Amino acid sequence: MSPQRRTALVSVGAACLLIAIKLAAGLGSGSLALVAEAAHSGTDLAAALLTFFAVSVAVRPADRGHPFGHAKAQNLAALGEAGFLIGVSVFIAAAAVARLVGVVSFSVDPTVWTFGAVALVVAIDSSRLLVSLRAGQRYRSDALIASALHFSSDLAGTIAVLAGLVAADLGSPKGDAIAALFVAVLVVVAAVRLLRRNVNVLMDEAPVDAERAARKAIAALNPPVELRRLRVRRSGGSHFADVVIGIAPGAAVGQGHAAADRVEDAVQDALPGADVVVHVEPRGVGAGIRERALAAALGVSHVREIHDLRVLEVEGGLEISLHLKLPGDLSLERAHAVAEQIERAIGDAVPEVSAVRTHLEPLAETAAGEAAEVDEGAVETAVREETGAAPRELRFVRTDDGIVAFLTVGLGARESLAEAHDRASALEERVRSAVPGIADVVVHTEP
DSSP states (O other): OOOOHHHHHHHHHHHHHHHHHHHHHHHHOHHHHEEEEEEEHHHHHHHHHHHHHHHHHHHHEEEEEEEESSSSHHHHHHHHHHHHHHHHHHHHHHHHHHTTSSSSOOOOOOOHHHHHHHHHHHHHHHHHHHHHHHHHHHOOHHHHHHHHHHHHHHHHHHHHHHHHHHHHHHHTTHHHHHHHHHHHHHHHHHHHHHHHHHHHHHHTTTOHHHHHHHHHHHHHHHSSOOOEEEEEEETTTTEEEEEEEEOOOOOOOHHHHHHHHHHHHHHHHSOOOOOOOOEEEEETTTTTHHHHHHHHHHTTTOOEEEEEEEEEEEEEEEEEEEEEEETTTSSSSHHHHHHHHHHHHHHHOOTTTTEEEEEEEEOOOOOOHHHEEEHHHHHHHHHHHHHHSSSEEEEEEEEETTEEEEEEEEOTSSSSHHHHHHOOOOOOOHHHHHHHTTTEEEEEEEE
């Protein structure tokens, strides 16, 4: 048996014991307050049984028909408990008012055993309050916390009953009726509190503190992400978060997934145990001109690759140029139609651009290659003259287009990316000059 179910079962046993004690003491002394408390404990028994059932259902794992689990059974049980409490409060209030206005005659005769029974009830109420509160906080169970809140009103009501019995023993029997009316008020307050708390959960009211904590965690991410939407709801003792973020439209799938993982981890750190779903969207109107143009171009079918996208200021206006790679087996007519479609898409996405110019290239399929024998000394000399050190790796591959040189060179760790790119470009030219017949040079720079 789970700890939650064991705690709920203890509450059932305690409610049965309290009913017997209060009813016996109330009937023996003529105390309406004690009889009312016995009826109140009767609702406790029903509530405890509901809690036991709810916890038994809530701990079931999610299934096909309930993908979010069964945790809201606890909230339904709490609503049932609130309904019982309201009914009992009406009965208590009517009986108490009838005694206070003299509609019915009554007498209250508390004995030592009556006071002893009340003291025992105070001890039981105190112990089950602490047990349910600690278990509810530990397991984040709404049903157990609801029971703890109700047990606190039980304890206050029992103390009021004790005061009423003391007044009756001193010669003022209406003190018992006043205590009973006070119990009715406590019952109504507890019922309203339970209704409000659990209706809000069932209506998916946004938990303000949880949402604020999630927003703060996402805002603290570095590098930052664009938060477009955050919805948080609570079910049982768990939070569910629905997050939408925007990333650069040219970002790879892996980059988007990594950003989503960072957001998910941040929200779960802020809300332990939360179920977080992150949806990634490309940034649109709010993005820069280059990003919007790239997103529009990549959205056109047949486009496999885009490179050398430039935004140029020409005679006071903006123009965009880019290279498109399309399948090599497309006809020129079809490729031209795709290019025009891209130009229109960019024009719609970036209205401030006056012209879009495209350069069409065939997408190179996998080509055969084999190791080639080339004078490495000339290349090493060129690398030393440019970088001051020998290449870290040097390899030549012969392809249908010619020999391709692959170089790995080390540069200063503090050099900017732009400086490293310029030196790599200069090195490419040196290698082409040193080894005639090289078709391409690929330079990889490392710190």
